[in-house]
Amino acid sequence: MTSTLDAERGGGTSRGPKPILEGTRDRKTIIGVYIFILAPVVALVAAVPLLWGWGLGWVDVALAVFFFYLSGLGITVGYHRLFTHGSFRAKRPLKIALAAMGSMAVQGPPIIWVADHRRHHAFSDREGDPHSPWLHGTSPAGLAKGFWHAHMGWIFEHELTNKQRFAPDLLADRDIVRVNKLFWLFTTLTLLLPAVLGGLLTWSWWGAVTAFFWAGPVRIGILHHVTWSTNSICHMVGDRPFTSRDRAANFWPLAILSFGESWHNLHHADPTCARHGVKRGQIDTSARLIWVFEKLGWATDVRWPTPQRLEKLAAR
Structure with missing residues (x-):
């Protein structure tokens, strides 16, 4: 018997919802994914012997931290809280800047990233979730396979999330569509600018x-794994003080590196x-930056939590 999800994977019907997938990646995109996912991994491995006595200076550290925050907050504040969830409204220059900053994390163009993440929330920890760690059973082997899939294995799959279904608002936004098309440029800049600044x-x-x-592939690799850890670790271990439909949990050791995203x-x-x-004590750098934007008048309609709302969400 065909499940609802199976039907949605196909063409659907004129009256039903759009399918969750829109096809598969082309060969050029697949090659690009392998290069920009595996190259930073190789750089991280190479960083271990390089740290042993040579090849790292204070300029490298400063630039790596700067670009880590620039691109990381572009993901958490821009891609995630603004474009995916509409946690606030941004003035046009800020909206474009956040989209460009997020692109410099080399985690994909904004429209594709948002479509994948909205699909994750729609099917969180169920069939259809692109990166749940709980779809391979609870045996040791199943959990290991699930962790790998949630952390980075899912990125190598060839299926494409349907952007018309999960990100129609961004497809209608000319600014975001333009940034989306210029992803190659921001990928180039995120590698070239550290070199230029370091040389100068x-x-x-x-x-x-x-x-x-250090501020290019190594920084990108570290940020990749921090982001992926939210998909894997934060759906497997941690505390759950609030009621959700899935297994999302808080993992405090990642709070600073993830800019507050690990309060998942x-x-x-x-x-x-x-x-x-x-x-109290839960550091959320992304929320603090949104607060700054609000005070400057660059962000409006910010959806801040209220005591009443939190009380309703508290786990019983």
């Missing part, structure tokens, strides 16, 4: 090389909330 700040070709390495339980209990770390 040290006034040497070697400074350009080391800055490129509240996010899945109330996805449009602009702050994920709502309890």
Whole structure:
């Protein structure tokens, strides 16, 4: 018997919902995915011997931290809380800047990223979720397979989430469509700018090389794994003080590196909330930046949590 999800994977009907998939990636895209996912992994492995006595200076560290925050907050504040969930409204220059910053994380163009993430929330930890760790059973082997799939295995699959179904608002936004088409440019800039700045700040070709390495592929690789850990670790272990329909949990060790995204339980209990770390001591850098944008008048209609709302969501 065909399930509803099976039907949605196909063409659907004129009266039914649009299918969740729109086809498969072309060969060029597949090659690009492998290059920009595996190259930073290789860079991370190479970073271990390079740290042992040479190849890393304070300029490299400063540039790596700067670009980590620039691109990381582009993902968490822009791609995630603004474009995916509408946690606030952004003035046009801020909207474009956040889309460009997020593109520099090399996690995919904004429309594709948002479509995948909205699909994740629509089917969270159920069949149809593109990266749930719970679809391969609870045996040790099943959990290991699920962790790999949720962390990065799903990225290598060839299926494409249907953008018309999950991101029609972004497809209708000319600014976002333009940034989406310029993803190649921001990918180039996120690798080229660290090298240029490193070379100028040290006034040497070697400074350009080391800055490129540490603030380019290594920084991108670390940020990739921080983002992917929200998909994997934060759906497997941690505390769950709020009621959600899935297994999303808070994992405090990732809070700072993930800019507050690892307070994942509240996010899945109330996805449009602009702050994920709502309890005392829960650091949420992304929410603080949104607060700054609001004070400057660049962000409006921010969906801040209220005591009444949190009380309703609290797990019993």
